[in-house]
């Protein structure tokens with residue numbers, strides 16, 4: 001038995017429909033089949049296919065009923081076919097628009113589910129960085145020195161042997177060059193990585209007559225094997241003050257001011273004789289230990305004192321290299337290791353922590 005849809009391919013005469021009731025039954029079957037088909041959860045595509053199959057202009061159920069049944073029916077049956085057709089058409093229209101609506105709503109819902117934001121998930125945090133502790137220590141030192149009239153001047157890390165040694169009264173074959181363990185640059189004869197920031201002080205004096213009051217920060221390089229207190233690169237701050245009437249008292253007062261600002265007002269200082277080729281006389285400046293206040297502890301290795309500066313009055317021989325009149329001018333100079341002082345001040349026991357970029361270490365000093 002062909003079903004009602006298949007029968008729409010037949011002409012009216014082939015239906016062998018002898019009564020209005022049979023026709024009614026046929027149309028009813030069509031509406032049932034359409035309702036069944038529309039029952040499956042529709043997609044926008046199946047909804048469109050439903051409309052084309054049942055209501056389309058060409059070769060749809062409705063268009064075939066019109067062509068094969070209505071037009072072919074004898075005059076007395078035309079009325080019944082027409083009535084049934086008018087009954088079926090709005091039912092199909094309803095089913096088609098319902099399917100379309102359901103499909104669109106489902107598509108929207110699916111898209112919303114795809115785009116759903118889970119507000120309970122942890123957010124993407126972009127943590128703000130902090131200044132490296134060496135940088136923070138530099139800033140603190142600049143604050144102290146600029147507050148008493150020093151300027152901050154920077155120079156190149158690749159230097160000539162002349163500025164790194166000669167101009168600082170360290171001639172070739174001078175024993176002071178031995179323990180510097182300098183990095184020379186293989187394909188640039190005469191160039192080296194500076195072993196201290198003093199070359200920039202010599203360059204400044206060359207360009208500018210006194211008064212000079214500068215501090216020179218920067219990385220310096222020496223051929224050291226890394227351990228808890230050594231590194232082939234470390235940070236230095238050197239200072240220089242030259243004028244017509246600078247005395248050893250200015251020198252001591254400046255260093256003492258720095259020590260009290262950096263380690264606290266209770267800090268006392270002491271001087272020990274030392275030697276540097278570019279200062280005469282030379283001294284090591286110690287500060288009373290900020291941890292035990294001079295009583296002796298692990299930090300100061302039970303001496304009560306912490307070595308802070310190498311320093312001295314500028315050796316008049318240096319003035320000869322930079323065209324300063326050694327009879328008119330005098331001055332003092334000092335050098336300190338920034339990493340070392342940061343370690344002492346903040347209780348860090350391993351110099352290498354500064355170079356590891358380990359956030360667990362760095363974030364302890366926000």
Ligand code: 2NL
Pocket residue numbers: 168198201202236238240276278279309310311312314315318333334335336337
């Ligand atoms: C240290 C010792 C020092 C200087 C640096 C200097 C520079 C010029 C002239 C005279 Cl242009 N002196 N600098 C003086 C004494 C000591 O550094 O222990 N550095 C880590």
